[in-house]
Amino acid sequence: MSGHSTYQPSHPAARWLEDRLPILSLAHASAVAYPTPRNLNYFWTFGAILTFMLVVQIVTGVVLAMHYTAHVSMAFDSVERIMRDVNYGWLIRYMHANGASMFFIAVYIHMFRSMYYGSYKAPREVLWILGVIIFLLMMATAFMGYVLPWGQMSFWGATVITNLFSALPIVGEYIVQLLWGGFSVDNPTLNRFFSLHYLLPFMIAGVVVLHIWALHHVGQNNPAGIEPKSKDDTVPFTPYATVKDVFATVCFMIFFAWFLFYTPNYLGHADNYVPANPLVTPAHIVPEWYFLPFYAILRAIPSKLGGVIAMFGAIAVLFVLPWLDTSKVRSAAYRPLFRQFFWIFGAVCILLGWLGAKPAEGIYVVLSRIATFYYFFHFLVILPLLGFLEKPRPLPASIADSVLSKKKLFGGGTARLGGATAAPDTKA
Amino acid sequence: MVSSGAWRYGHFDLGGATNRACFRAFARRCHPLLAARCPDEPTLAKVTDVATTHPETSAEPTRRDFLYIATGAVGAIGVAATVWPFIDQMNPDASTLALASLDFDVSQVAEGQAITVKWRGKPVFIRHRTAKEIEEANAVQPNELPDPLARNENLEADAPATDANRAAAGKENWIIMLGNCTHLGCVPVGLSGDFGGWFCPCHGSHYDTAGRIRRGPAPENLHIPPYAFTNDTTIRIG
Numbered sequence: 001m002s003g004h005s006t007y008q009p010s011h012p013a014a015r016w017l018e019d020r021l022p023i024l025s026l027a028h029a030s031a032v033a034y035p036t037p038r039n040l041n042y043f044w045t046f047g048a049i050l051t052f053m054l055v056v057q058i059v060t061g062v063v064l065a066m067h068y069t070a071h072v073s074m075a076f077d078s079v080e081r082i083m084r085d086v087n088y089g090w091l092i093r094y095m096h097a098n099g100a101s102m103f104f105i106a107v108y109i110h111m112f113r114s115m116y117y118g119s120y121k122a123p124r125e126v127l128w129i130l131g132v133i134i135f136l137l138m139m140a141t142a143f144m145g146y147v148l149p150w151g152q153m154s155f156w157g158a159t160v161i162t163n164l165f166s167a168l169p170i171v172g173e174y175i176v177q178l179l180w181g182g183f184s185v186d187n188p189t190l191n192r193f194f195s196l197h198y199l200l201p202f203m204i205a206g207v208v209v210l211h212i213w214a215l216h217h218v219g220q221n222n223p224a225g226i227e228p229k230s231k232d233d234t235v236p237f238t239p240y241a242t243v244k245d246v247f248a249t250v251c252f253m254i255f256f257a258w259f260l261f262y263t264p265n266y267l268g269h270a271d272n273y274v275p276a277n278p279l280v281t282p283a284h285i286v287p288e289w290y291f292l293p294f295y296a297i298l299r300a301i302p303s304k305l306g307g308v309i310a311m312f313g314a315i316a317v318l319f320v321l322p323w324l325d326t327s328k329v330r331s332a333a334y335r336p337l338f339r340q341f342f343w344i345f346g347a348v349c350i351l352l353g354w355l356g357a358k359p360a361e362g363i364y365v366v367l368s369r370i371a372t373f374y375y376f377f378h379f380l381v382i383l384p385l386l387g388f389l390e391k392p393r394p395l396p397a398s399i400a401d402s403v404l405s406k407k408k409l410f411g412g413g414t415a416r417l418g419g420a421t422a423a424p425d426t427k428a
Numbered sequence: 429m430v431s432s433g434a435w436r437y438g439h440f441d442l443g444g445a446t447n448r449a450c451f452r453a454f455a456r457r458c459h460p461l462l463a464a465r466c467p468d469e470p471t472l473a474k475v476t477d478v479a480t481t482h483p484e485t486s487a488e489p490t491r492r493d494f495l496y497i498a499t500g501a502v503g504a505i506g507v508a509a510t511v512w513p514f515i516d517q518m519n520p521d522a523s524t525l526a527l528a529s530l531d532f533d534v535s536q537v538a539e540g541q542a543i544t545v546k547w548r549g550k551p552v553f554i555r556h557r558t559a560k561e562i563e564e565a566n567a568v569q570p571n572e573l574p575d576p577l578a579r580n581e582n583l584e585a586d587a588p589a590t591d592a593n594r595a596a597a598g599k600e601n602w603i604i605m606l607g608n609c610t611h612l613g614c615v616p617v618g619l620s621g622d623f624g625g626w627f628c629p630c631h632g633s634h635y636d637t638a639g640r641i642r643r644g645p646a647p648e649n650l651h652i653p654p655y656a657f658t659n660d661t662t663i664r665i666g
Contacts, residue, residue: 088514088516
């Protein structure tokens with residue numbers, strides 16, 4: 001990847017390998033010498049946290065697949081067997097189920113961080129689009145994984161989501177039959193969902209490699225939103241970013257462990273501990289919390305096809321975000337108006353999530369429609385106009401300048417600052 | 429005291445100038461890239477002075493060395509504690525262990541007959557031996573056998589392979605054994621082989637009427653599982 005390395009392994013065996021496959025210098029250039037902006041805050045540790053969560057999900061998932069049976073008459077019991085009989089099965093299943101939620105918490109923070117600091121802007125559009133693809137794959141994986149325990153929520157979630165495609169004119173019905181492999185969600189559906197649920201995480205891992213490749217090619221964005229200009233603006237990935245990433249990951253694991261050990265079913269639904277019954281739908285059917293904002297958008301539109309289009313549009317609009325935001329300035333730190341709209345947008349997303357969990361009636365429908373309208377208004381009207389209307393604050397001369405002037409703000413080091421900022425290139 | 433140099437290493441600062449010097453020493457030892465950065469750092473001039481009073485070659489471990497090893501040790505224990513459930517989940521689970529015993533009524537097995545039952549997924553041979561077969565088995569001394577031990581879980585591990593130690597206690601016409609060849613686990617064929625007992629078709633092991641290996645590659649006599657007669661005609665295996 002980028003970050004030109006003059007790395008030469010010292011051990012003869014390592015040099016022998018390096019001459020035949022330059023994997024050691026690749027690892028060195030990507031994970032050791034790779035220059036990271038010196039002003040990154042803890043929001044930049046979520047890439048590492050997400051990588052960790054992907055590994056957790058794959059490892060626990062492979063283990064669960066050793067004990068799970070993908071058949072309508074055995075799936076529910078095999079999951080209960082995992083919970084009661086398999087050694088540490090309760091731990092591994094709860095890790096996997098809560099791990100999915102943790103994965104989405106981390107990815108939402110990661111995405112909002114990109115939006116706040118304008119990380120999707122040139123030259124990082126492809127990096128951003130790859131991220132949206134990963135998000136889509138995550139949603140598909142999480143949805144199919146939720147079907148596997150074959151509880152009531154599994155069954156009816158699968159029924160509702162697959163029926164979204166029936167909204168398509170003419171071909172809808174055939175597509176739904178194709179997805180089901182029959183005339184309802186049944187054993188063929190369960191089997192293919194299991195197969196795809198096992199496959200997709202490895203596709204995610206593949207796109208993650210592209211995502212990191214793109215990241216290391218264009219370099220990381222940073223809270224100041226300006227490119228590093230000199231060596232003084234960056235620090236080497238190891239030890240600075242590695243230690244910080246490990247520390248943040250450990251903190252995240254504590255958060256994860258709290259759910260895992262103290263309230264493992266808090267993020268789930270009790271109805272999914274009732275075996276699937278194709279003849280009775282539960283009274284309140286809601287998706288997992290991470291789909292709620294999109295679910296609210298689906299229900300806000302009083303038309304079957306319209307709701308489906310709006311829901312998919314809410315994700316599709318992310319693909320063109322780099323071109324909808326017309327401002328040349330990346331970081332919200334220097335965009336006084338955008339910063340306010342960003343927080344309003346964040347609040348609207350949370351409101352949509354809350355509305356998604358409410359019954360589709362009365363005031364909730366009205367609020368859902370307002371929030372859905374604002375969601376698209378933000379992307380399609382506010383962002384394009386802000387670039388022309390907003391007067392950004394002056395950008396700092398360099399990353400080093402931005403952190404050192406902040407240092408001055410909090411007192412201390414004023415006497416030495418002159419030297420440090422006047423000639424950044426003479427250092428290091 | 430805050431200098432821009434101190435800021436640069438602020439992440440690692442635990443106790444002022446001394447530790448900064450220690451960090452530089454640590455960085456030189458462990459990380460050539462940092463070592464390359466350090467000497468050219470003009471703002472670290474003050475720190476360098478301190479460093480000379482604490483030579484890097486000092487045998488005294490620093491607080492940083494301690495933190496480094498202590499953190500690594502906690503991390504290693506945490507990883508080990510996390511890995512264990514992922515290994516242990518492959519062991520037999522509670523429902524598998526619950527299938528560990530089997531009751532069987534042997535009254536239908538006539539003299540000279542042998543039947544096979546399944547216990548823990550494996551075949552168990554139950555053979556009602558004739559007087560002639562018992563006599564043949566008794567004619568051999570344990571020390572003449574390839575495996576002189578009884579391999580009977582109901583007896584001491586060093587019990588000799590006499591016919592009495594192989595047959596059911598007090599009911600020498602019954603012999604109960606695991607039906608997997610001790611070579612590589614195939615199921616031997618009953619009432620066959622050169623010794624009138626069992627013959628394994630996979631690699632040619634011959635067992636006698638007491639299930640003892642007599643010729644072929646198998647290293648041990650057929651194993652005898654824990655079992656007992658709960659009444660005259662019922663055995664409980666496991």
